[in-house]
Amino acid sequence: MEAVINMVLLTLLVVVTLGVVRLRNLFAVVILGSIYSFLMASVFIVLDAVDVAMTEASVGAGISTVLMLTVLSMTRVEEAKPAHSPLLPLFVASATAAILIYGTWDLPGFGLAQTPVNTHVGAAYLERSIADTGVPNVVTSVLASYRGFDTLGETAVVFTAGIGVLLLLRRGRSRARLKKRQEERT
Amino acid sequence: MEMLIDIASWVLLMAGGIAMVISAVGINRMPDVYTRLHAASVADTLGAGLLISGMILQAGFSLVTAKLLIVLAILFFTGPVAGHALARAALVAGVRPHVTDPDEADDACGGDFFVEAVPHETVRDDVDAITPRPGLAPAGRGSKPTG
Amino acid sequence: MFAAAALALLVALILLVVRALKGPTVFDRLVAANSIGTEAILLLAVVGFLTGRPEFLDIGITYALLNLIGTLAVLKYFRFGDLSQSGGEEPEN
Numbered sequence: 001m002e003a004v005i006n007m008v009l010l011t012l013l014v015v016v017t018l019g020v021v022r023l024r025n026l027f028a029v030v031i032l033g034s035i036y037s038f039l040m041a042s043v044f045i046v047l048d049a050v051d052v053a054m055t056e057a058s059v060g061a062g063i064s065t066v067l068m069l070t071v072l073s074m075t076r077v078e079e080a081k082p083a084h085s086p087l088l089p090l091f092v093a094s095a096t097a098a099i100l101i102y103g104t105w106d107l108p109g110f111g112l113a114q115t116p117v118n119t120h121v122g123a124a125y126l127e128r129s130i131a132d133t134g135v136p137n138v139v140t141s142v143l144a145s146y147r148g149f150d151t152l153g154e155t156a157v158v159f160t161a162g163i164g165v166l167l168l169l170r171r172g173r174s175r176a177r178l179k180k181r182q183e184e185r186t
Numbered sequence: 187m188e189m190l191i192d193i194a195s196w197v198l199l200m201a202g203g204i205a206m207v208i209s210a211v212g213i214n215r216m217p218d219v220y221t222r223l224h225a226a227s228v229a230d231t232l233g234a235g236l237l238i239s240g241m242i243l244q245a246g247f248s249l250v251t252a253k254l255l256i257v258l259a260i261l262f263f264t265g266p267v268a269g270h271a272l273a274r275a276a277l278v279a280g281v282r283p284h285v286t287d288p289d290e291a292d293d294a295c296g297g298d299f300f301v302e303a304v305p306h307e308t309v310r311d312d313v314d315a316i317t318p319r320p321g322l323a324p325a326g327r328g329s330k331p332t333g
Numbered sequence: 334m335f336a337a338a339a340l341a342l343l344v345a346l347i348l349l350v351v352r353a354l355k356g357p358t359v360f361d362r363l364v365a366a367n368s369i370g371t372e373a374i375l376l377l378a379v380v381g382f383l384t385g386r387p388e389f390l391d392i393g394i395t396y397a398l399l400n401l402i403g404t405l406a407v408l409k410y411f412r413f414g415d416l417s418q419s420g421g422e423e424p425e426n
Contacts, residue, residue, distance in 0.1 A: 012350050
């Protein structure tokens with residue numbers, strides 16, 4: 001069943017991506033982008049990568065939609081016709097993809113026990129995390145307990161970024177108010 | 187007892203699934219934004235309600251049930267809000283409802299709901315070209331949306 | 334039984350993506366996107382039960398809130414032209 005869900009979701013991802021490439025209206029592209037994020041987050045959930053799914057949903061569907069819209073309010077809605085032939089970028093992208101796919105051939109099998117990832121500290125975390133922290137999810141225990149200070153720093157960074165975005169969004173408003181006030185005066 | 191609960195959650199989950207599919211079919215088959223919103227609201231309330239009730243029966247009295255109830259409550263409150271905002275934004279942006287008899291619709295609204303200059307049957311197909319219009323005042327019933 | 338519910342959700346998801354791609358108006362796409370958000374939340378819950386680990390529903394709560402924020406942000410953009418206006422203010426001009 002999980003395989004079926006995965007196949008359907010990944011197929012839908014491809015379809016949505018083709019839609020994004022084809023459409024020239026940038027609003028539609030932003031909306032399709034948020035749909036893409038929700039589908040991708042569902043894929044992550046099915047793959048049991050809960051924390052990545054959370055990030056994908058909040059960053060992809062939440063913040064980037066808002067940021068893209070802010071950008072759109074400063075530019076035009078229709079995508080401009082490309083000035084150059086798309087052949088060279090297409091070639092570069094295809095070549096990069098080919099190299100990456102060639103690189104995956106040398107990767108060890110998924111979840112193999114002898115890989116470097118699983119032979120060093122990973123096993124120790126898996127063994128001790130319940131006894132050390134009492135958190136049922138190992139990823140969460142690493143993020144919130146073993147690397148608690150690291151996560152605290154990250155949270156501070158994200159918080160600062162949030163404040164920055166809010167300030168940027170407010171700037172337009174105060175400028176509009178200023179204009180209105182000047183008009184009232186004259 | 188176990189069996190009864192299983193049967194009940196089967197029924198609820200199936201009904202919920204059917205409601206979701208009906209809503210999705212409705213979103214595809216309905217002629218314009220407003221009727222599509224009507225179809226979408228089936229998924230937000232009925233579909234989600236039935237599915238989550240079915241899952242609650244399976245989860246029993248536990249933390250999972252509490253979380254499911256929170257999700258259900260959020261969906262119940264945010265779905266209509268989003269739907270209302272969507273309909274309002276569409277109306278302000280100048281998307282016209284699809285009606286068979288415009289005069290009757292005008293009568294029903296108690297005024298000239300549609301602007302005469304725009305053909306009544308126009309459901310805008312070019313609306314990928316709709317750009318936001320900061321200047322538009324909120325259009326209510328009976329007021330003329332400047333299209 | 335959860336497998337059947339998941340299948341129904343997937344069918345609905347496919348239909349909604351079709352609508353999102355067809356448009357024709359931006360608002361049609363938004364209706365579809367909003368519904369896809371709801372569908373993703375329910376799919377998440379159903380998959381949790383399907384795999385016997387329904388503890389991850391907190392993410393469903395996050396999704397539900399984000400879905401609302403995303404939709405309202407887009408709508409606010411259409412209503413006011415940018416995101417910096419607060420709801421009570423009348424648009425300028």
